Amino acid sequence: MPDLLWDDVRNFFDPDLMGALPDVSVMGTSVEDWQAVFDLVRSSGWAWEYTEGGVAGPLPSAVELLTRPADAETVDLRVWPAPGVLAIFCPTVAEEIDFDVNLRELQGQEGVDVLCRFLAVVGRRLGKPVVMTPEGDYGNPVLGFDPTVDRVVLMMDPQVIRLI
Secondary structure: OOOOOHHHHHHHHOHHHHOOOOEEEEEOOOHHHHHHHHHHHHHOOOEEEEEEOOEEEOOOOHHHHHOOOOOOOOEEEEEEEEOOEEEEEOOOOOOEEEEEEOHHHOOHHHHHHHHHHHHHHHHHHHOOOEEEEOOOOOOOOOEEEEOOOOEEEEOOOOOHHHHO
16 A cells, blocks of 8 residues: 555645655764665665766765865765656755655656655665655655654645645
């Protein structure tokens, strides 16, 4: 049985209501947590690409990446957990793992299932909640992986998003 049903959460997957690139984050993380994500990406079988200043290269260790000078080139880690579905990680600080997903790639029940599986895999690896908020609205999570129940759950009524 799916964690969430499309008919129940379609508002949370509406780019006009949520922004096309909602924010997904794991708070209270460390360099070790980032390394666990890097190891997961390398071992998962997912397609991925690491770029620094727009140039593709090998994925460094989390310690190397997170101790770079403040004026270093911008980096991102692009991960495709399913064909046609992109998550973009932006490793900038150890204390938060954040990434964007594109809601246009996550439509229908299949999109909901792909996102739920991805959030659960990351959350299980870290043993921490992974939450999604509307684009630019970090204070109002709408759904996320809850490690205490080992599944993705609603954190807000999907009808409320229309009012925000």
